[in-house]
Amino acid sequence: MEPITRFQGKVVPLPVRDIDTDQIIPARFLKTIDKDGLGKSLFCDWRYLSSGDPNPDFILNQPRAEGSTILLAGDNFGCGSSREHAPWALMGFGFRAVISTSFADIFKGNCLKNGLLPIVVDEATSAELFEAAKADENLQLTIDLESQTLTLPSGRSVEFPIDAFSKKCLLAGVDQLGYIQNLMPSIEAYEARVGDRVTTV
């Protein structure tokens, strides 16, 4: 995983609340055994007409979406299924961060493990961002993970929460498995103490 520190990116607004992972990546694309290649199917049923042509009304098909790396979405983004294909598809399209007033638990966890930043802002900030994105098709935001700040075009900086452990992993570009593996003696001691609660064989 690439370390994440600070980046500036273009925003694309999707002012819809409760966007579920079935919209982000419909289930029929989950038959893949790879992580790659999902970006073209991101938001497939909103993005393409039944003919297969791009839907010109959908924002990801509009010129302003080109090169955008930050998705600004409505409340409770990523609800529903646990499919990690959702962050894989968002990243496959080129997104590096999603901003919302809240995220579903499993989706947020999946994002953090893949280097896609789930940035929670309060309602007033969200409203300000949607306004700014409406007024300026080239709206750029700066995200600084170290200081946990999002800088708006007005110059105003807002802090966003992120758990300390995920932040450390993202800044260093390391995945979380190594942390658990380093604790193997403790895991073995636990197993010796507790025994098997169930066995499948």
Add this chain to the structure above:
Amino acid sequence: MLNEYGPRYASGFEVKFAVSQPKTLFEKIWDDHVVVQEAGSPAVLYIDLHLVHEVTSPQAFQGLRDRGLRVRRPDHTQATMDHSIPTTDNRLRIIEDPIARKQVEQLRINCQEFGVPLADMGGLDQGIVHVIGPELGLTQPGMTVVCGDSHTSTHGAFGALAFGIGTTEVEHVLATQCLLQNKPKTAEVRFVGKAPAGVGAKDLILALIAQIGVGGGTGYVLEYTGEAISELSMEGRMTLCNMSIEGGARAGMIAPDDVTFEYLKGRPRAPQGADWDAAVERWRQLPSDPGAVYDKTILVDVSKLEPMITYGTNPGQGVGISQPLPDPAHLADSNQSAALKKSLAYMALEAGKPLLGQPIDVVFIGSCTNSRISDLRDAAKVLQGRKVSDKVRLMVVPGSEKVKKQAEEEGLPEIFKAAGAEWRQAGCSMCIAMNGDQLTPGQYSVSTSNRNFEGRQGKGGRTFLASPVTAAASAIEGAVADPRKYLS
């Protein structure tokens, strides 16, 4: 913090000893499974049972391969295929979709290579992962259960801590049998009053989600309590816990009791003999202690509930079956109003009117929510001696091979077929519509599954979520119907 109390013994003198602070069911299981908790890091939580299926595991096995790791505890891991497999009778001969075929074949390869037990198609153990875990007696009180599937919350019905995880976490558990978790908050969801006739577990959970919304449980583990819960069968409890995730909750759970133990006794992977007695003794300590504190409490009055049905494009958009659909114009919050308007437009429904009588095209009875034997019995009772409307396709898909066999022993398929329904092979089927079982654009279904998201049951399809009896009654009438008149 410790409380002190001093019971007076028969000998007449007082002994003082410390007992720990009252704990919730969740806290007891959590504390029992924390292997390491370092400051500033999430807990390393031990996982007793890891269920695996074909859709969310291939990239995790590949990750192990890339790192040169093995599955650390295959004896705590159980795999099956359920999501992308056909439910047609010829499926053992061929899976026609080449991409699905490859995915199923990859699961076999992975299980073989890493020594993971697989309940393969054609065997009696195969089925929807959340149906077979309990059926085999793998899911037990006090355990931690995970699976790369959000409906893992189902297993909380046994007083287990069970939740869905992503594929990276599947890899973590395969490699270490542990998971990094931040401690969630707890909420008691107390169902108050007695459920009226015709109102079952599915209606209770749809009513809760309608009340709290699809994000209402985010960050919480819910414990369901109250008379209406303790009266539920294990199947009903599984239906209820299954949809915890639809309210955004991390997990849902119910304290184990005699109903739980009765269900588990004698199952292949449940403890046997003296081990069984010891286990029950242990499990009886699990229910939340009197005075245990939850982060919040949610009350749901069940005494006036009706059978529930959803009308929109998320599971929180549900109403009592005779109630009019809400009007976006009457919602103060502009975001909520816009969302409702969008949902009603997708569903092509009119605000202010009830759904009763709304024509439908397909009825689906199945899924990890409602495909167990009691669900099929309930549906068969409504359908016995009646005919499915000639405008409707009714698919009945048992949750597992064992459910299928049991239903066949009870003569249920004959009732379904005589009514004009399809009786299919076990799997997720039209709940997730990955396998060819799907709606065509614009079609309406009444479905016993768990999600009514846009396109969930097929691109452009429109889903009403309801209980098995509501689904069966609607199949007969060819339109959304109140099941209560069929339940005398």
